[in-house]
Amino acid sequence: MTMPWTVRGVGIITATALMVSLAVSRAPSLAAAAPTLRESGDLTQLVLAYERSLPWRNSDGYKWDESSSPRQARTIADAAVTARHGDLAAARRALAPYGYDLVEFTHTGIGGGRHLVLRERPQANGKRARNWGLYVLNQKPRARDLAFEAPHPQFDTHTPEMNIDGYLRGGAALFAMAGTHRYANGKPGDNPYELSLDSDMAREPDSLFQQMHESLTRKSTDVVQLHGFARQGGNSENSQCEDVVLANGAARPSSGEPDRPRPGLRQVADQLRLRLLSTTVWPDSTSCPLGATSNPQGKFTRGIGGRFFHVESERAVRDSPEVRAKVVDAVLCALLGIKGRSGGPLTRRRESVGRRCTAPSGRCSGAEREAGEDSASRADAAHGP
């Protein structure tokens, strides 16, 4: 397989991989041989290649054992925290028995930067043992207190690249992507599959994905999940939804639960509308069901008083590279005051990250002009299936 990035240290991987695989079942001390892995390339391409390799729907590829997996997930998440604090050798040793590599990755694409990639290693048969996901930590000392999460690769088309785009352009601290299709172990209600929620990281509360979320974010962290839905061909109720639906996962006020503020969501909505995307903040539109009220990452973040941004984009929005970039632009502009690249692809590195969004009231300077220029293509993109 040709990889769009370069690898150093591979020479010792093959020999060491055998030792590590032995370490899983026999002698944890052999994990001390965990190699240092350094790679460089385009982080977006790494994420997309990983997405293509994930177990598909009904593959039964997600492996979770109630008796041992919760403890293993906690150990892996603890190792991620250790890595974030800079002790990479200790993190590598802790991760190795569970098949996770810690890769020191130099991103050569727009924005550059050094990142730590926690990546599950394929076994001798080419398959990963657990498929618990891919995690990227920003090594920049002043990475923003911001996380982008992609719980639904493969199913929510183009959301891995949207989330890694947000991570890179926002200079975020964390990117997380699930390790399988959400229905790898079956969809709830689809016989004969009984595992239902196991493989759906935005439903199942007990997973490495959740452990990473809880260990690597805090009250001050803005957590963004860019999801996707379709007005046609899926849940018929979705046909009532706007182009973009924002939620923080809190229940409807009418549910009997106390009404909770939805901090920041309306600022994001304003930015999306400036880009001519029809937008609603759930549950303002009572007929649209996309409230994310059972999302465990949202529950955790709301529970500690943090801000959770669940962003559902319609299929036509995601199918256009220019329009899906506007969604990321709107989020970054509202949360960070960073001007995005809606005007077109960037060709110069200095333009990529950190251009300020200077207009008052959360408006990006130039946003209206960009929206006006792109209105024709936007209209085309919004109304196809």
Ligand SMILES: [Zn+2]
């Ligand atoms: Zn989703």
